[in-house]
Amino acid sequence: MTDFVDDPRTALARLLADKGIDYAQLSAAIGRNPAYIQQYIKRGSPRRLGEEDRARIAAYLGVAEAMLGGPALRVAAPASRRGPDMVLVPKLAIGASAGAGRMVDGEAVEGEVAFDPKWLRGLGADPRALSIIRVEGDSMAPTLNDGDDILVDGGDAAGRLRDGIYVLRLDDALMVKRIARAGAAGRIAVISDNPQYPSLDLPMASVRLIGRVVWTGRRVR
Incomplete structure (x- = not known):
């Protein structure tokens, strides 16, 4: 018997319905305009998700990118070794520059790391929107050093902006920097x-907080 897999739009619509997440909520979580996900699912625009959007949606929903049209992932460890209640966080195959900024074409997932959900709750993090990336460069030293892995909460971005360290895009370069509100509005x-x-x-409009x-x-x- 052949197993049939939903196309990415159908799979995404079903995931959102199952989790009680509306289109606008997911659009906001990945930094898109409120109608972006609805247009993708209902109108077929864009024709396919970009690698960045796909990775962030997969992280937010806690699913493999393969369900959304991406390549099959390599799992970090068998379920029998990580326990049934662990949260699997995708590790993205990119680095966020702590220097001048690194240009990237897309963020492929290279594996997953298991975390205790109680520990994640203690961080105040949203397990559905987490990802791990690597720091490149030394501009954030000694706080963050070249080669450090950082846990990034994609559910805590522009909508909840406060002083802290963020991964951001500036002129298509991916960076990790400390953010503070400036004196002038906006x-x-x-x-x-x-x-x-x-x-x-x-x-603020020139920076996209990831x-x-x-x-x-x-x-x-």
Whole structure:
């Protein structure tokens, strides 16, 4: 017998219905206009999800990208080893520059890391919107060092903006920086913790906040 898999639009519509999430809520969670997901599902525009949107939707809904038209993922560990109640967080195969900024074409998922849901709740993080990426560069040292893994909450972005460390896009470059509200309305300060790097005062509209950094892990050197 052949198993039939829903096309990505049908699968996404079914996931949203099952989880009680409306189209506008998901659109906002991935930083798109309120009608974006509805247009994708109902009107077929865009024809397919971009890699970035697909990865963020998969992380937000806690599903594999393959359900949304992406490639099959490599699972970090068998279920028997990670326990039935662990939250699997996708690890994206990219780095967020803590330097001048890295240009990226898309964010493919290279694996998953299991976390205790109670521990995640203690961080105040939304398990449905988490992802792990790697820091590249030293402009955020000593807070974040080159090669550190950071846990990013995509549900905590522009809509809940407050001072803290965020992953952001600026001129299509992916960065990790400290964000603070600037004195003038509609502007933010993009700050490097390393004093050797300049900080910027920018209009909020020029920066796309991807998510807030809620935890970091690093190798012992």
